[in-house]
Amino acid sequence: MAELNAEAPEALLARADRLRDQRLWDAAAEAYGAYLDAAPGDWRAMVQRGHAVKEAGDTAGALALYRAADALAPDVADTKLHIAGALKRLGDAAGAFAAYADALALDPQNPFAGPELTALAPFADAGPARRRHASADLLIVFDASDLLAWFRGNRAPTGIQRVQLNIISRALTNPAEGTATAVAAFDARGGFWREVSAALFLRLYRLSRLGADTRDAVWVEAVDEARRQLSEGADFPFAPGACLVNLGTSWWIADYFLRVRHAQRRFGIRYIPFIHDCIPLILPEHCSRPLVLEFAQWFAGLAAHADGFLANSDCTAADATRILAEVVPGAAMPHAVIRLNAAPDAAPDSQALPIPDDEPFVLVVGTIEARKNHLLVFQAWLALLRKHGPAAVPRLVCVGKPGWLAEPALHLLEASPLLAEKVTILHGISDLVLATLYRRALFSIYNSFYEGWGLPVTESLGHGRAVVLPRHSALIEAGAAGGIFFEPQSEPDLIAKVEKLILFAEARAAAEATIAREVHLRDWGAITAEVLAAIARFAATDAPPSETRLPAPLARAMPLRLLGRTQPDRAMALADLLRDGLGWHPLEDWGCWTVPGRARLRLPLAQPEVEPLRLYLGLVAPPGRAPVTLRLRARPGDAWASLTLAPDARQTAFLEIPAGSGDALAIEIAATVPQTLPNRRRGEAARLVGIGVTEVMLCRREDFSARVDFLERQHFAAVEVTAGT
Numbered sequence: 175m176a177e178l179n180a181e182a183p184e185a186l187l188a189r190a191d192r193l194r195d196q197r198l199w200d201a202a203a204e205a206y207g208a209y210l211d212a213a214p215g216d217w218r219a220m221v222q223r224g225h226a227v228k229e230a231g232d233t234a235g236a237l238a239l240y241r242a243a244d245a246l247a248p249d250v251a252d253t254k255l256h257i258a259g260a261l262k263r264l265g266d267a268a269g270a271f272a273a274y275a276d277a278l279a280l281d282p283q284n285p286f287a288g289p290e291l292t293a294l295a296p297f298a299d300a301g302p303a304r305r306r307h308a309s310a311d312l313l314i315v316f317d318a319s320d321l322l323a324w325f326r327g328n329r330a331p332t333g334i335q336r337v338q339l340n341i342i343s344r345a346l347t348n349p350a351e352g353t354a355t356a357v358a359a360f361d362a363r364g365g366f367w368r369e370v371s372a373a374l375f376l377r378l379y380r381l382s383r384l385g386a387d388t389r390d391a392v393w394v395e396a397v398d399e400a401r402r403q404l405s406e407g408a409d410f411p412f413a414p415g416a417c418l419v420n421l422g423t424s425w426w427i428a429d430y431f432l433r434v435r436h437a438q439r440r441f442g443i444r445y446i447p448f449i450h451d452c453i454p455l456i457l458p459e460h461c462s463r464p465l466v467l468e469f470a471q472w473f474a475g476l477a478a479h480a481d482g483f484l485a486n487s488d489c490t491a492a493d494a495t496r497i498l499a500e501v502v503p504g505a506a507m508p509h510a511v512i513r514l515n516a517a518p519d520a521a522p523d524s525q526a527l528p529i530p531d532d533e534p535f536v537l538v539v540g541t542i543e544a545r546k547n548h549l550l551v552f553q554a555w556l557a558l559l560r561k562h563g564p565a566a567v568p569r570l571v572c573v574g575k576p577g578w579l580a581e582p583a584l585h586l587l588e589a590s591p592l593l594a595e596k597v598t599i600l601h602g603i604s605d606l607v608l609a610t611l612y613r614r615a616l617f618s619i620y621n622s623f624y625e626g627w628g629l630p631v632t633e634s635l636g637h638g639r640a641v642v643l644p645r646h647s648a649l650i651e652a653g654a655a656g657g658i659f660f661e662p663q664s665e666p667d668l669i670a671k672v673e674k675l676i677l678f679a680e681a682r683a684a685a686e687a688t689i690a691r692e693v694h695l696r697d698w699g700a701i702t703a704e705v706l707a708a709i710a711r712f713a714a715t716d717a718p719p720s721e722t723r724l725p726a727p728l729a730r731a732m733p734l735r736l737l738g739r740t741q742p743d744r745a746m747a748l749a750d751l752l753r754d755g756l757g758w759h760p761l762e763d764w765g766c767w768t769v770p771g772r773a774r775l776r777l778p779l780a781q782p783e784v785e786p787l788r789l790y791l792g793l794v795a796p797p798g799r800a801p802v803t804l805r806l807r808a809r810p811g812d813a814w815a816s817l818t819l820a821p822d823a824r825q826t827a828f829l830e831i832p833a834g835s836g837d838a839l840a841i842e843i844a845a846t847v848p849q850t851l852p853n854r855r856r857g858e859a860a861r862l863v864g865i866g867v868t869e870v871m872l873c874r875r876e877d878f879s880a881r882v883d884f885l886e887r888q889h890f891a892a893v894e895v896t897a898g899t
Contacts, residue, residue: 183212199230217246251281275347310354313416319360320422330386344702368407386602412441421448425472428760444481451626452493460545474742477501482508482712486627487648510708517695518636535569537615539630543577575601612637628652640685656689725780729880765868770848775841786875787831794866795819796849
């Protein structure tokens with residue numbers, strides 16, 4: 175060994191390579207070891223030493239060397255393949271599965287990892303929730319409902335989908351110590367979450383990056399398998415104290431919080447959403463009205479049910495905290511800021527670009543919609559074309575499908591042949607194509623009226639390309655180190671910034687040098703670790719139960735319906751929260767039907783009431799030919815009170831509640847004969863209902879003023895008096 179070490183490092187490496195080629199494994203391993211004594215940072219030589227050790231019969235020793243090489247160069251897919259192969263030889267199927275998944279995350283086109291991942295799935299994916307949570311301190315369940323819904327009609331991910339895919343895939347393959355991770359999605363027919371296997375999720379992740387064709391047979395098979403797992407799987411077996419984490423969206427799922435509340439009561443789960451932005455509440459004029467109403471209702475429910483939230487920026491966290499305080503004054507919800515400053519994964523150039531190789535272009539990434547204000551960018555481009563001529567102005571490549579109120583921007587494009595000749599719109603492209611576009615672009619532009627983060631800003635900087643963006647909202651955070659800012663919505667300032675980058679190559683070079691020097695991004699693994707650590711902190715914190723955050727007010731009517739408001743408030747949260755258990759259909763704009771059988775209302779009180787109370791209920795009988803009889807009681811175990819309503823009848827009923835009822839009331843409602851209602855939309859099944867409830871009012875029995883006021887509102891319409899003649 176001393177003689178070998180006397181040689182120069184280059185000679186040692188050459189000797190080791192010759193011994194390897196001669197298949198003299200022990201000697202090669204010794205020679206590589208001598209070289210590594212002189213050059214300990216050469217991860218490639220460490221891998222070669224691992225190969226020699228493995229061929230000499232020491233698989234465990236080879237694994238240690240592969241892992242040491244991986245620590246030196248963690249972004250090399252081949253090293254993870256070697257780790258996986260060694261683990262497979264050692265009988266660790268779950269570990270091999272995770273290592274192959276890591277390799278695929280780095281190299282989606284790898285021809286070896288995919289088949290191995292599929293082959294190992296039965297061993298590594300026997301159900302992480304069932305297999306691993308018993309020995310883990312914490313089970314983290316990622317709700318991927320919106321991601322799977324997206325995949326039913328799309329393949330290439332956009333911003334929020336890309337965030338979910340990157341974080342969940344890494345959490346599945348590399349969970350934090352003491353935690354188990356799983357994926358579930360909400361099944362609307364079954365009314366609960368169903369598990370999505372890790373192998374399937376990772377397959378969807380890989381395929382979504384490789385292409386955009388939703389008709390590809392491999393993609394169709396994967397999406398069909400997801401549909402089968404949701405429709406045929408059992409309800410998800412939440413471990414006590416598990417965390418249900420939604421990194422995407424859920425406001426579009428009817429009665430989502432009713433099911434969250436049920437799981438909280440049944441399993442003691444924690445609910446943790448990721449808030450990407452509050453734009454429907456801050457700029458409702460740039461969003462569709464149904465989205466604004468759904469988002470406002472969801473946000474009101476979030477205030478009552480979340481045990482903490484994740485946000486992608488300080489801006490989003492501040493917006494969310496302010497709005498939540500309007501629903502639950504004085505209650506500061508714990509949160510963690512997870513900045514999405516992720517370096518792009520290494521990817522080969524795509525050969526399928528719809529742009530000639532020698533044509534320069536500027537890139538714009540984002541849905542073409544009112545909020546992104548492509549109109550301003552198109553107007554600026556048209557002004558540049560008129561000023562400098564088409565030969566001097568590069569092509570503008572816009573990646574994104576048309577969205578809400580895209581018409582003004584698209585109309586300008588159609589009305590101006592000069593502009594149309596220099597603008598290309600793409601959508602449904604793969605991640606590989608998008609990465610190639612970033613690398614080949616002169617620079618990028620990202621415009622918007624407001625953002626929660628702005629992932630295309632980070633992506634452009636990660637590919638070393640300058641990005642021009644407005645100085646507002648979270649874009650200030652996303653582009654802090656290397657962005658070129660213009661005054662928001664200022665066409666002259668946008669033109670000035672863009673013109674300089676187009677006309678002067680040295681300006682682009684200077685901007686790219688600043689990016690190389692100042693921008694420090696991190697990989698998705700680091701972001702995932704931060705997410706998992708934040709979830710663990712939330713899980714270790716005592717949070718008040720949902721019903722205690724919003725006690726039912728006395729002497730005030732509480733509507734049990736969708737209120738159609740564009741800002742979340744206490745009444746919206748209570749309309750959701752008062753319904754207890756699964757005996758309810760979703761809220762509608764008039765009220766809410768009960769499910770046949772027994773339904774409960776739960777009214778938490780700010781403090782125990784020592785005086786007798788009176789509860790008023792606004793009731794609606796379903797249409798039909800027969801009257802409906804219902805039974806009411808103020809507490810389980812009390813005698814039932816009966817009431818009969820004619821079909822379609824509306825009536826106000828009241829219940830006397832004796833003194834000393836405690837700090838929460840549980841009101842039971844039971845309709846004796848269920849009624850069938852026709853479906854509301856094509857394709858929906860008919861609904862079986864019990865009775866409709868429109869509102870609730872609780873007051874002290876001796877509060878005659880509140881009683882009269884409530885009853886007057888039931889029978890009289892308020893007349894609004896306006897000034898004038």
